[in-house]
Amino acid sequence: MLRIVLPLLVIAVIVLVLVRPAPLLRMLRGKQRPALEDDPREILKRRYAAGEIDEDEYFRRMSGLSQDW
Known part of the structure; x- marks a missing residue:
């Protein structure tokens, strides 16, 4: 079971990083x-x-930007 889930998880992370890195x-x-x-x-x-x-x-x-209002 772990031999199947782990590669799928790695592939999912790679796809997320390549497709939508900003979010x-x-x-x-x-x-x-x-x-x-x-x-x-x-x-x-x-x-x-x-x-x-x-x-x-x-x-x-x-100086105006650095003041705490």
């Missing part, structure tokens, strides 16, 4: 974290690097 990873992690590119600090860093905002604006907004 499996979320399940293993426990909870879904927001995407890194949606993080306000990352958006602010990109805007500063692109020259959309100056250094003073960058630091002012970063």
Whole structure:
């Protein structure tokens, strides 16, 4: 019995990993974290690097993000 169940279980895990890796990873992690590119600090860093905002604006907004409201 075990000689049949174990290979089937291995095949099922391989199929799950190949077909739907994202839901499996979320399940293993426990909870879904927001995407890194949606993080306000990352958006602010990109805007500063692109020259959309100056250094003073960058630091002012970063300090606002780090405050606990």
